[in-house]
Amino acid sequence: MYLLPKARSTIPTLQRPLPSRPICRKPSLLLPRIPHRSLGIPPQYLLDDYTPRYQLLTSIEASKKRSQAYAHLANCNLCPRRCGVNRYETTGMCLIGAETAKVNVIAPHRGEEPCIQGFHGSGSVFFSGCNLRCVFCQNHDIAHQRNGFDLTPTELAEWYMKLQVTGNVHNINLVTPEHVVPQVVLSILDARDMGLRIPIIYNSSAFDSLDSLRLLNGLVDIYLPDFKVWKASSSKRLLKAVDYVETAMESVKEMHAQVGDLSFTSDGIAQRGVLLRHLVMPGMEDEGRDIMRWLAENVSQDLYVHIMEQYHPDAHVGKKRRTTRRRTDSGQEEEAKEEVRYAEINRAVRDEELMSVKDAAIEAGLWRFCEVNEKSMFHL
Secondary structure, eight states: OOOOOOOOOOSOGGGSOOOOOOOOOOGGGGSOOOOOOOOSOOGGGEESOOOOGGGGOOHHHHHHHHHHHHHHHHSOOSSTTOOOOOTTTOOOTTOOOSSOEEEEEEEEEOSSOHHHHTTTOEEEEEESOOSOOOTTOTTHHHHTTOOSEEEOHHHHHHHHHHHHHTSOOSOEEEESOGGGHHHHHHHHHHHHHHTOOSOEEEEEOSOOOHHHHHHHTTTOSEEEEBOOOSOHHHIIIIISOTTHHHHHHHHHHHHHHHHOBOEEETTSOEEEEEEEEEEOOTTOHHHHHHHHHHHHHHTOTTOEEEEEOOOOOOTTTTOEEEOOOOBOTTSOBOOOOEEETTGGGOSOOOHHHHHHHHHHHHHHTOOEEOOTTOOTTTTO
8 A cells, every 4th residue: 555645735825924033123123214326326327337538549630639629729729718819929817828837736646526536546647727816715825826837638648547557547638728628638638638537627727718628528537626606796706807707608518418427437437427516605696596596507407516615715815915005085095904914705605504595405306416425436
């Protein structure tokens, strides 16, 4: 007599009763959940790999760029000042000639945004001179006094290679290059032939002409503009440029059209796109709010924005200025008085002013912000 084997259970695995386990609830789990900003890189801004844009140029395109750069130097109209001078013979507003660019510092820099400086630093090249005259300039010894040494485009390219090979930097960061764009273009093309393979950052005040940006198209991977003020009265008084706002609006839109929103490789290092800065200034938070609203409505709500808080009085701000003597109605001369120049911005920024701009940015729909406490590998 044979016994039949027992029939297997027909209960699906997922329906089988699980063994009872005691559930321990910590008191903290019963508290309301506090949402935190996600630090992960959204998939649409994550790159598997990246090849710098200048590496993709054909030899014909590179030759055209060279020819255009030389032509602009002979009749300089790349800067919004549009001096129209032949820089081989004389200089314009920037006081920089044609055959060299004046440079103050070339070194790995670890004072940039985390996604720019990364682990090894950003290969920063600080150009001397500027096409603005900001009264609060925090690099006024470089920008206003033109301290530094002269380098040809080929010598610049050799320094880019040193930064890449010896400094092991993540990128070449061209700081305040608006007035030397032709020399910059020639230097990038020379470095391309020498074997440069890291992204190029164009770190500007946003006071760029469209002709200048179109010459740079195909050579720059990351645009890093600083949109400073919103009112024409502020730009005239503080930047010494009446048309700054209109110029910055056109420039930022052109930059974004070329490279789009900021994208990263998996190590959290920015490779391509626009990272826009705005330095909040004392008593001018209303202008910061207007800038944030304009960016969200006219550029992109996915724009990567750094709302900066490190303003401090510098350059001409807070300096003493003596007033002239004048006679009173009784015929007596009044004592000369000392006044503080630009007294309205002669202080630090308050926390409520900074938060006012940040709140306006969020309300406008911006959501990608650089946080001061981010570190390398911030996305993990």
